[in-house]
Amino acid sequence: MQLESFQLTDLLMKMYDHSAEAIFFFNQEGKVIAMNKSAESILDVKVLNQIAKGEENAICMACKGYTSEQELQTCLSCY
Numbered sequence: 001m002q003l004e005s006f007q008l009t010d011l012l013m014k015m016y017d018h019s020a021e022a023i024f025f026f027n028q029e030g031k032v033i034a035m036n037k038s039a040e041s042i043l044d045v046k047v048l049n050q051i052a053k054g055e056e057n058a059i060c061m062a063c064k065g066y067t068s069e070q071e072l073q074t075c076l077s078c079y
Contacts, residue, residue: 024059031056 016023022039024032032051040048050058 026059029056030059032059 016036019036020038022042023036024039025034027033031054035051043051047058
């Protein structure tokens with residue numbers, strides 16, 4: 001079982017590292033705790049610097065304007 005677990009972890013890390021899809025991991029406070037290279041490639045350098053400094057809600061500077069039925073642009077359902 002331990003070997004299978006290691007293999008699964010290894011496969012998931014390879015998928016994360018080599019995916020063309022942007023993958024972000026957030027903690028409960030909404031702070032980015034990890035992202036893959038594809039995610040980094042879609043963010044502005046200013047946003048990446050703020051994330052590296054650990055600023056909360058730094059990802060909000062990358063918002064392209066989430067639309068809901070009630071608002072034309074909102075961050076309520078973002079990330």
